[in-house]
Amino acid sequence: MADAGGGSGSMHVLMLPWLAFGHILPFTELAKRIARQGHRVTLLSTPRNTRRLIRIPPDLAGLVRVVDVRLPRVERLPEGAEASIDIPSDDLRPYLxxxxxxxxxxxLSGxxxxxxxxxxxxxxxxxxAAYWAPAAAARHGVPCAFLSLFGAAALGFYGPPEALMGRGEHARTKLEDLTVVPGYVPFPTTVAYRRFEAREIFEPGLVPDDSGVSEGYRFGVSIRESQLVGIRSSAEFEPEWLRVLGELYQKPVIPVGLFPPPPTQEVAGHEGTLQWLDRQAPRSVVYAAFGSExxxxSAQLQTIALGLEDSGLPFLWAFRPLADDETGEATAGLPEGFEERVNSRGLVCRGWVPQARLLAHGSVGGFLTHAGWNSITEGLARGVRLVLLPLMFDQGLNSRLLVEKKIGVEVERDEDDGLFAPKDxxxxxxxxxxxxxEFGTKVKELSEVFGNDEMNDQCVREFLRCLSEYGTASSNRDSSISGL
Structure with missing residues (x-):
């Protein structure tokens, strides 16, 4: 196995991200960071995702190879759907x-x-999602590592691989199991789902779908069959949960850093937005965005709009179209007269926005977010305060963790149905x-962890060292990975 130092002893790492913007982008960012350490990367995606998402700098082009994989036609999957953002309904996820x-x-087999x-x-x-990959790699004598784009607290809550697969004493067999902290967590915590969140995640997360297995099963097999587990986190941020994962998985669990994207995105078409931000007071603007998933x-968008209006604060909203609207109107989902009333105090941006660039602007001081792990890392890397409105997946768990650490505030909601009002x-x-x-002080401290490129790169180097040492150890029958 190659030495992780680069050069002639460099490794070749093949990457298999899931087909979602929030997965392809961080895999791409990590691919670039691995390449900067002198290693070669092959990144698999689809042609449409390659065109719209993957940008490899010219100086890394010789080290990062992007392979386009064409999807087959699948019944019920819309024509041209190559990422979760392309499908109009969550019911169609299994077909992707x-x-x-x-x-x-x-x-991969080829x-x-x-x-x-x-x-x-x-x-x-x-x-x-690539739960079939470890077995395929093992048949050819190639080791496999699982990269979690979820934080350690969320993964820790989900439990050991067997529980994710619906087996063993920690398996979640009923909805209520998701609303309590697992007994294996050795410290007090509020990291668990609310009732309305548990209802939304139980079936899609733990019940087999038309792809043949549940999402939880994919997680469980991917973790169980991989030799190493990398977590997009840092020991400085959630050391207690990283220790829980080590106990649960009984294999090396390595924080690979947060690797937020650099705020160097193109701003073509958004020059006016940056000029508007330039006119605002330092750290005064709330940036509102709720991810690509x-x-x-309509009711949620109306409530968010009225809440932004009622706050009296300047805001910039990365507005995405309605899930249940068929009119195609630009103002669909917004209260009547909303943009006229907020006028110069608020700006609504439609379509894609350069989020990392906007969060790094000196006038942005807060982030109204869905608490997705990508957005959390981007926000904290830039030292902005967080207001949390979790909507799906691991977001409720992330939100509890951040509130617990006094890093953000969660919007008050009805425990049973999840409803919230503009005043909330x-x-x-x-x-x-x-x-x-206090929130400003906390996020400033954390920005020195999340936004520190050298610290993030050091985590990547440590991860690569572990990959290299595992290869060296596995080539000797008497060697052990336990010392990594």
Whole structure:
């Protein structure tokens, strides 16, 4: 196995991200950071995702190879759907997984069958969805590592691989199991789902779908069958949960850093937005965005709009179309007259926005977010205060963790149905932005962890060292990975 120092002893890492913007982008960022350490990377995606998401700098082009994988036609999957953002309904997610399993498993097998040489990887680094990859890699003597784009607290809550697969004493067999802290957590915590969140995640997360398995099963097999687990986190941020994962998985669990994207995105079409930000007072603006996955309803968008209006704070809203609107109107989902009333105090931006660039602007001081892990890392890396409105997946767990650590405020909601009112949005925003300076102090401290490129790169180097040492150890029958 190669030395992690780069040069002639460099490794070749093949990456298999899931087909979602929030997965492809951080895998790409990590690929670039691995390449900067002198290692070669092969990154698999689809043609449309490659065109719209993956940008490899010219100086890394010789080290990062992007392979386009064409998806097969699958019944019920819309034409041209190559990422979760392309499907109009969550009910269609299983069919994207069917296409992914078919195309990417076939491509992986072809690469693994190449004779020893530059084209054959030393490691396969997988996302949760590629649960078939560890077995395929093992057949060719190639080790596999699981990369979690979820934080350690969320993964720790989900439990050992067997529980994710619906087996063993910690398996969640009923909805209520998701609303309590697991007994194996050795410290007090509020990291658990609320009732309305548990209802929304139980079936899609733990019940087999039309792809043949549940999402939880994919996680469980991917973790169980991989030799190493990398977590997008840092020991400085959640050391207690990283220790829990080590006990649960009984294999090396390595924080790979947060690797937020640099605020160097192109701003073509958004010059006016930056000029508007330039006119605002330092740290006064709330940036509002809810990710690429959540499909907000008209009622939710109306409430968010009225809450931003009622807060009295300047805001910039990265507005996405309605999940339940068929009119195609630009103002659909907004209260009548909303943009006229907020006028110069608030700006609504439609379509794609350069989020990392906007969060890094000196006038942005708060972030109204869905609490997705990508957005959390981007916000904290830039030292902005967080107001949390979790909507799906791990977001409720992330939100509890941040509130527990006194880093953000969660919008008050009805425990049973998840409803919230404009006053709840406005109150949370004002508390974070105006009333409690402690949040500003906390996020400034954390920005030195999340936004520290050298610290993030050091985590990547440590991860690569572990990959290299595992390869050296596995080549000797008497060697052990336990000392990594």
């Amino acid at each position: 997984r069917v296409a992914y399993d078919d195309a990417f498993s076939h491509t 690469i693994l069958q190449e004779p020893p040489g530059p084209g054959r990887p030393d490691w396969v680094l997988i996302d949760y 959540a499909k907000l309803t 949005i406005a109150a949370a925003l004002r508390r974070v932005m105006v009333e409690d300076e």
